[in-house]
Amino acid sequence: MTLYVIVCATGPAPGVGDLVTQAQQQGWEVQVVATPLALGFIDVPALEELTGRPVRSRYRRPDEPKPPRPAAIVVAPASFNTVNKFALGIADTYPLGLLAEAPGLGIPVVVLPSLGEALWQRLPYQRSVAQLRAEGVRVLDPPTVTDPFPWHLALEHLSP
Structure with a gap:
């Protein structure tokens, strides 16, 4: 079963390989999808070697093969x-396009945010979390300890 790991441009992003390794140890085949800004945070060749798949950050061209449909999606760090x-x-980027349709397709989504308390407490963010949770998306509370980033929290809500 394929797990999509969507990685965003936040401080913990360079360590996303830890999440990939943990997911693989649980039996997942992992496809890394990076937001355009996250490409500057992650080691793309290392992730491609680890997963055996290209890191995706854009929509495919019609002549490119379709990637496998995900059984689940983890957004971390979000x-x-x-x-x-x-x-x-x-849905103005490929990762957001995937996320936009996932709830409607019944694909489980777990979101592990990485943001400071000032942003976490903002009303727009709280509204977004409530809306996503109402749609069945598992939005976890931002971790209070982020060094090392607790990648395992996202995986605790999934099973292959």
Whole structure:
């Protein structure tokens, strides 16, 4: 079963390989999808070697093969921007396009945010979290300890 890991441009993003490894140890085949800004945070060649798949960040061209449909999606680390756009249904990037349709397709989504308390307490963010949870998306509370980032929290809500 394929797990999509959507990585956003936040501080913990360079460590996303830890999440990939943990997911693989649980039996998942992992497809990494990066927001355009996250590409500057992650080691793309290392992730491609680890997963055996290209890191995706854009829509495929018609002549490119379709990737496998995900059985589940984890967004980690999730940014303030991505959580809010996801809740509003804004699909202006490939990762957000995947997220926009996932609840309607019945694909489980777990969101592990990485944001400071000032953003976490903002009313727009709280509204977005409530809306996503009402649609069945598992939005976890931002971790209070982020060094090391607790990647395992997202996986605790999934099973292959």
